[in-house]
Amino acid sequence: MRLHRNLVFAVIDTLNNVFNEGKYADKEISKALKRDKRWGSRDRSFIAETVYDIVRWKRLYAEIAEVKEPFSRPNLFRLFAVWATLKGIQLPDWKQLEDTPTRRIKGRFDELSKTRKFKESIPDWMDELGVKELGEQKWTREIAALNQMAPVVLRANSLKATPKKLRDSLFAESIEAHSLKKYPSAIELDERANVFSTEIFKEGFFEVQDASSQLVAPFLQVEPGMRVVDTCAGAGGKTLHLAAIMENKGQIIALDIYGNKLKELKRRAKRAGAHNIETREIDSTKVIKKLHNSADRVLIDAPCSGLGVLSRNPDAKWKLQPEFLERIRNTQQEILSDYSKILKKGGKIVYATCSILPSENQGQVKSFLASEEGQGFSLEDEKIVLSHESGYDGFYMARLIKNT
Structure with missing residues (x-):
């Protein structure tokens, strides 16, 4: 995977707003995606998913990079370098990413992954509360699940469409999805897609709503x-x-x-x-x-x-x-x-x-x-x-x- 400078800079700017300005990730990502009309769906996915990844694993990545909040711009690039290294992405020869200690990053990751609060990247108080309320084993499994990216689930609006009609209509717009047995009105996308730009969304066939x-x-x-x-x-x-x-x-x-x-x-x-x-x-x-x-x-x-x-x-x-x-x-x-x-x-x-x-x-x-x-x-x-x-x-x- 080749990293493009303008996409990486969009990620860094968005992270700065989320971490240092206290802004909400979803709103900042939406703003970032409007910066360049030439960006295609793959570019937009890269920005959104990378920002969410680094936000999700902030504590772990900051421990590995040995940086503290508020994050300076060079330190945000260090967080990005940790993300890219752990994803197996080759870092380009840019001034902002020079001297990245690739081997040390992997070693620190292995070492920190032995401790739940670092491995699952959560504040101390939240880890203690989770154990107190759910018990050690259940909390360990639950926080690991909550750190996975959420699937995109739609609810077929029965005033206008059945789940089958919704699935067929999405397929006609090159979006594939499958039914969920335990959730009669739900369908889940096979791959993430911008469903809000579809005609059937404008016609009210569905709402985006998690299965639970x-x-x-x-x-x-x-x-x-x-x-x-x-x-x-x-x-x-x-x-x-x-x-x-x-x-x-x-x-x-x-x-x-x-x-x-x-x-x-x-x-x-x-x-x-x-x-x-x-x-x-x-x-x-x-x-x-x-x-x-x-x-x-x-x-x-x-x-x-x-x-x-x-x-x-x-x-x-x-x-x-x-x-x-x-x-x-x-x-x-x-x-x-x-x-x-x-x-x-x-x-x-x-x-x-x-x-x-x-x-x-x-x-x-x-x-x-x-x-x-x-x-x-x-x-x-x-x-x-x-x-x-x-x-x-x-x-x-x-x-x-x-x-x-």
């Missing part, structure tokens, strides 16, 4: 004609799935504290042909109070640490802090307490997170059921989805029923 995330909407057991409230709807991935299952019949009220996310949901709903969704911004407590005792089903896709989706958001390893976890657990309990009041007697609520930590999952449900607000609720079912077992994102979902 696709388990949540069916778990809520919605039916056409029901009144459903999605309390933390965001940009609406699960809202749209609910609309499809409900065949556009009944009502879905999509709530969020961020109005801009709800605007995006409206755009997505229009493209998907989902007409039974009404958006409401939570700008005061009145919004929730007006809905008390009114819904057949309530979905709480709670804000969380996001530790189950590290494979697609590797920079979260470095942005996440222990103090945030403490705050988010309090928020989760408040949300469960407040939003459970929306449900009417006999209704069902699903509490879901994309976290693998029991303290954000089973622990929160247990605390809620023991609280005053949780009286009259009982746990009907729960699903714990770990990445090393499923091959997809880590997720948790619990279905509670309101008996009184």
Whole structure:
């Protein structure tokens, strides 16, 4: 593989923004890919995958290169040299890459790979927390799985297409994909491709949605004609799935504290042909109070640490802090307490997170059921989805029923 100077410089500039300016990797990569219209799909893949790789393995590569944050430009090139050496890529004769100690890099890699926090490139506190919550063996397997690049999974929008029709339509656009047995609406791409530029995306045939995330909407057991409230709807991935299952019949009220996310949901709903969704911004407590005792089903896709989706958001390893976890657990309990009041007697609520930590999952449900607000609720079912077992994102979902 021959390295091209302009592509490598784009990688270095992007890494500088992510590591030194605190920017988000996905947004910075999107910006970088617009820099040169002459770049083809292979060039773009090189930039995106190299940046994600170096972000994912930042701690390991920094230990090998013996550099510390904030990374100077020469040190970012050292990180790049470590990446290239470990990938078996021959380094060009550039001033920025001269005197790279290739043999020492490989030796340091072998030595550091004996220690999990270096091998899996994670902060000390995260490694300790993982062991505490999941146990040594399970955490070792889980963090290794979360360091793999996430596959691209699509959800066929049943309002417009079956999975087979979606697969055939993608094939007509030279994109190959296969069905997933345990996930009836899902198909997985055989190779990464820009599906957003396809005609069938514009026509609303599908949404990009991880296979684990696709388990949540069916778990809520919605039916056409029901009144459903999605309390933390965001940009609406699960809202749209609910609309499809409900065949556009009944009502879905999509709530969020961020109005801009709800605007995006409206755009997505229009493209998907989902007409039974009404958006409401939570700008005061009145919004929730007006809905008390009114819904057949309530979905709480709670804000969380996001530790189950590290494979697609590797920079979260470095942005996440222990103090945030403490705050988010309090928020989760408040949300469960407040939003459970929306449900009417006999209704069902699903509490879901994309976290693998029991303290954000089973622990929160247990605390809620023991609280005053949780009286009259009982746990009907729960699903714990770990990445090393499923091959997809880590997720948790619990279905509670309101008996009184």
